[in-house]
Amino acid sequence: xxxxxxxxxxxxxxxxxxxxxxxxxxxxxxxxxxxxxxxxxxxxxxxxxxxxxxxxxxxxxxxxxxxxxxxxxxxxxxxxxxxxxxxxxxxxxxxxxxxxxxxxxxxxxxxxxxxxxxxxxxxxxxxxxxxxxxxxxxxxxxxxxxxxxxxxxxxxxxxxxxxxxxxxxxxxxxxxxxxxxxxxxxxxxxxxxxxxxxxxxxxxxxxxxxxxxxxxxxxxxxxxxxxxxxxxxxxxxxxxxxxxxxxxxxxxxxxxxxxxxxxxxxxxxxxxxxxxxxxxxxxxxxxxxxxxxxxxxxxxxxxxxxxxxxxxxxxxxxxxxxxxxxxxxxxxxxxxxxxxxxxxxxxxxxxxxxxxxxxxxxxxxxxxxxxxxxxxxxxxxxxxxxxxxxxxxxxxxxxxxxxxxxxxxxxxxxxxxxxxxxxxxxxxxxxxxxxxxxxxxxxxxxxxxxxxxxxxxxxxxxxxxxxxxxxxxxxxxxxxxxxxxxxxxx
Numbered sequence: 001x002x003x004x005x006x007x008x009x010x011x012x013x014x015x016x017x018x019x020x021x022x023x024x025x026x027x028x029x030x031x032x033x034x035x036x037x038x039x040x041x042x043x044x045x046x047x048x049x050x051x052x053x054x055x056x057x058x059x060x061x062x063x064x065x066x067x068x069x070x071x072x073x074x075x076x077x078x079x080x081x082x083x084x085x086x087x088x089x090x091x092x093x094x095x096x097x098x099x100x101x102x103x104x105x106x107x108x109x110x111x112x113x114x115x116x117x118x119x120x121x122x123x124x125x126x127x128x129x130x131x132x133x134x135x136x137x138x139x140x141x142x143x144x145x146x147x148x149x150x151x152x153x154x155x156x157x158x159x160x161x162x163x164x165x166x167x168x169x170x171x172x173x174x175x176x177x178x179x180x181x182x183x184x185x186x187x188x189x190x191x192x193x194x195x196x197x198x199x200x201x202x203x204x205x206x207x208x209x210x211x212x213x214x215x216x217x218x219x220x221x222x223x224x225x226x227x228x229x230x231x232x233x234x235x236x237x238x239x240x241x242x243x244x245x246x247x248x249x250x251x252x253x254x255x256x257x258x259x260x261x262x263x264x265x266x267x268x269x270x271x272x273x274x275x276x277x278x279x280x281x282x283x284x285x286x287x288x289x290x291x292x293x294x295x296x297x298x299x300x301x302x303x304x305x306x307x308x309x310x311x312x313x314x315x316x317x318x319x320x321x322x323x324x325x326x327x328x329x330x331x332x333x334x335x336x337x338x339x340x341x342x343x344x345x346x347x348x349x350x351x352x353x354x355x356x357x358x359x360x361x362x363x364x365x366x367x368x369x370x371x372x373x374x375x376x377x378x379x380x381x382x383x384x385x386x387x388x389x390x391x392x393x394x395x396x397x398x399x400x401x402x403x404x405x406x407x408x409x410x411x412x413x414x415x416x417x418x419x420x421x422x423x424x425x426x427x428x429x430x431x432x433x434x435x436x437x438x439x440x441x442x443x444x445x446x447x448x449x450x451x452x453x454x455x456x457x458x459x460x461x462x463x464x465x466x467x468x469x470x471x472x473x474x475x476x477x478x479x480x481x482x483x484x485x486x487x488x489x490x
Contacts, residue, residue: 003366007373017346018378024342025382025462026389028335033390033450033458034397035328041394041448042321055104055280056165057287057305059096059273061085065299086300087269090156090179096275099293102286104278107160108270113149114261116251117204117223123148124195124203127188129239129246146210151245152262154255158186158230160276161252167235169247174199174230177254181229186252189231201228205253205261215264224260226253336465343473347371368474375466383459391450 011018063069068085093106116124123145155161159176163169169188177184185203192198204225212219238247259265275290277283287303290296296303357367 003370004373007370007377010370011374011377021342021375022378022382024335024339025379025466026386028331028339029383029386029458029462030390030393031331032328032335032461033386033454034394035324035331036454036458037390037394037448037450038397039321039324039328040451040454042317042324055277055283056162056274057277057283057290057303059088059093059275059290060271060302060304061088062298062300062302086297087267088271088273088301089269092295093156093273093275095295096273096290096293099295100286100289102277102279102282104276105157105160106273106275107158107162108154108156108255108273109161110154110255110258110268110270112152112154112258112262112265113208113245114152114205114251114258115145115148115208116150117206118195118197119202119204121204124150124191126150126244127191127194127246127248129243129248146208147242147244149208149211149244151240151247151250152205152258153250153252154258154270155252156255156270158252160274162274163247164232165276168238169232169234171230172233174228177229177252179254182254183224183226183257184229184254185226185257186230186232187228188248188250189233190248192228192231197228199228199231202226203228205251205257207262207264211264217263222261222263224257226257332461332465336469339465340469340472343371343375343469344476347473347476368470371474372467372470375470376463379462379466383455383462386458387450387455394450395448 062085065085088108090108093108097103097106118124126148153161155177157176157178158164158171159178164171164176171186172189174186177186185205187197187203192201197203202225204223206224207217207219207222209219212222234247240246243249255270277286283305287305290303291298354367358364
């Protein structure tokens with residue numbers, strides 16, 4: 001009777017003991033495989049976070065120099081101020097792209113406010129939305145058509161706009177536009193549907209008549225026609241200073257369009273340029289290289305990385321990753337100890353059987369090999385079943401852990417004060433009135449899956465653990481001489 005046959009007969013004859021060992025191995029392999037799958041999903045989540053939030057840096061004008069602020073009179077009502085330092089232009093962005101490796105694209109933005117009209121010359125009916133309690137709405141209620149203005153966001157590439165790239169809004173119809181597209185516009189699908197508009201239709205943007213009269217400008221001469229090339233929808237709740245300036249009422253277009261509709265902009269350039277990098281892990285080195293470019297005067301510009309959102313999610317994910325690693329190690333250590341203990345007890349109970357085998361001329365190595373084969377036969381079934389049980393455990397526990405980890409780390413935007421203070425005066429910019437989004441999760445979908453490589457790794461580790469446990473458990477038998485074993489039989 002060969003070794004495998006003897007092992008198979010023992011496993012099938014001792015059903016209760018075999019089933020106990022089967023359960024032990026099933027629990028160990030299920031926990032280990034589940035932990036590895038969750039750990040892998042945590043790594044994927046961290047990568048998604050870095051790709052969705054971490055791979056961007058911003059170039060802005062350095063507005064700390066008071067001598068570069070310009071004030072211009074506004075009719076009889078006072079004056080307006082803007083920063084007149086080195087402008088942020090498409091040419092500057094292209095020079096940075098050409099002089100730095102690792103940047104995938106950029107988007108330059110400027111936000112102003114215009115009145116949208118349909119082809120009949122009627123002002124579009126705007127959507128009502130929640131404001132942030134600034135009470136500005138009541139202040140402009142009697143300001144003519146000023147409460148019909150909407151946020152008009154000039155962009156060079158809407159695909160890289162922070163609202164789209166951050167997952168706060170998504171394109172649902174049409175296409176994004178770039179600097180190659182002229183007089184293009186993207187608006188919310190809800191606003192378009194509310195006014196009977198669709199992709200391909202044309203609308204007109206102009207300066208508010210109320211604002212134009214203040215500045216001595218003929219509002220009718222500021223009209224510019226644009227074509228709707230895309231529609232978006234909001235994926236997260238937002239608030240803004242005025243209901244009519246909400247994201248659902250906002251329109252994306254080009255800087256040339258905004259400057260035509262708002263001639264009071266003068267020589268103002270883009271407010272910021274956001275660059276997106278291929279590898280978020282290299283963003284610090286890329287920013288250092290950008291700052292070293294000869295055409296970039298550090299006194300004119302500020303290059304910054306806003307990693308607060310990334311850090312808020314990455315830290316708990318890193319903690320969770322370490323915790324899962326510790327749990328996997330504990331399961332392996334405790335599981336190996338329990339397995340070794342159970343096998344040691346079984347070996348002691350089988351001293352009589354070992355003595356008979358020795359008397360029949362079977363070597364101690366063959367006896368230990370039989371013990372190992374018995375455990376491996378049970379392990380094959382236990383490990384195979386664990387690929388299904390661990391899939392259920394990993395998906396149930398993993399999704400719950402990851403969702404809670406990410407949800408707990410998402411913070412609503414903090415309240416901010418309006419304006420930029422300069423020499424005791426406060427200057428308000430368009431960025432002070434942009435929509436603020438709450439608790440948006442821009443991560444891609446996270447899947448907790450049992451991969452074949454994980455199963456192969458678990459089988460390998462399980463085989464090594466079983467070999468070690470069997471050798472330790474059989475050590476007393478290996479050390480005993482045949483005469484000692486035979487004497488114990490009596």
